[in-house]
Amino acid sequence: MKPKYKRVIIKLSGEALAGSAGHGIDTPTVQAICSQIKEVFDLGVEIAIVVGGGNFWRGRSGEGMDKSTADYMGMLATCINALGLQDVLEEMEVPVRVQTAIEMKQIAEPYIRRKAVRHLEKRRVVIFACGTGNPFFTTDTTAALRAAEIDAEIILLAKSIDAVYDSDPLTNSEAIRYSELSYIDVLNQGLKVMDSTATSLCMDNHIPILVFGLNEPKNILRAIMGEKIGTIIQEV
Numbered sequence: 001m002k003p004k005y006k007r008v009i010i011k012l013s014g015e016a017l018a019g020s021a022g023h024g025i026d027t028p029t030v031q032a033i034c035s036q037i038k039e040v041f042d043l044g045v046e047i048a049i050v051v052g053g054g055n056f057w058r059g060r061s062g063e064g065m066d067k068s069t070a071d072y073m074g075m076l077a078t079c080i081n082a083l084g085l086q087d088v089l090e091e092m093e094v095p096v097r098v099q100t101a102i103e104m105k106q107i108a109e110p111y112i113r114r115k116a117v118r119h120l121e122k123r124r125v126v127i128f129a130c131g132t133g134n135p136f137f138t139t140d141t142t143a144a145l146r147a148a149e150i151d152a153e154i155i156l157l158a159k160s161i162d163a164v165y166d167s168d169p170l171t172n173s174e175a176i177r178y179s180e181l182s183y184i185d186v187l188n189q190g191l192k193v194m195d196s197t198a199t200s201l202c203m204d205n206h207i208p209i210l211v212f213g214l215n216e217p218k219n220i221l222r223a224i225m226g227e228k229i230g231t232i233i234q235e236v
Contacts, residue, residue, distance in 0.1 A: 210233075
C-alpha cells in the first residue's frame, strides 16, 4: 500500500519525550518515537516535526514572571528537544535539519520557508524549534503556521490519549470519544485539542488535524497510511 500523505507535520509535545519520568528526555522513549518516524520516512513521506518544550518548561510555569520572558524560556526548551530528536534520528541514518525561529546559528539553521521546503524535497526531515519566535503563541499554533507555509497535507497531533473526548477520560469513565469533528465543533465546545488560534488557522487554511495516541508503537505509520485511528478534525 502507498502512504495516503506525501508531506506531513508531526506535532510532538515535550511531555511525549519524557516517558514515564514526566520530565527531561527519556532516551528509550525518544528512540521508540524516532523508530516510527524512520519507518514512515523510508516510505518516501516528507516529514516536518514541530516539538514542544513542556518536559523542561512551559510558559505558564513562570508564575509571577513576565509572560514574554516565560514564553521565551519555553522556546529555548523546544530547541533542547529538537537537538535530542535530531541526534537520535541521525543515529538511525535519517538526514535531519533543525530550523529555529530564534536565530542561534551555532547549533541550528534559522527558519527560512524556502530552505525548509528544499530540505523536504531533498529527503531530509526538518525539525522546527523555538515555536513561532514570538511570545503569546503556542507550539500548536506553530504547527498550524508551518503546515500552511510548507503546504503540508495534514497535521498529525500525537498525544498521550488515543483520541479527542468531550471530557477527560482518565477522570470520567463516561467521557464520549469522537471519531470525527469539524473545526467549529472544536471551537464551540472548547475541546482541549489545540488552542483556538491554532484551530482557527487550520480552519482558514483547510488543514486537517489527526489526533491520536503515541503509546501504540505503529500509530504514526497507521496514520500515514490513512487508517481510521484517533479523531480527525476537518471541514464537514
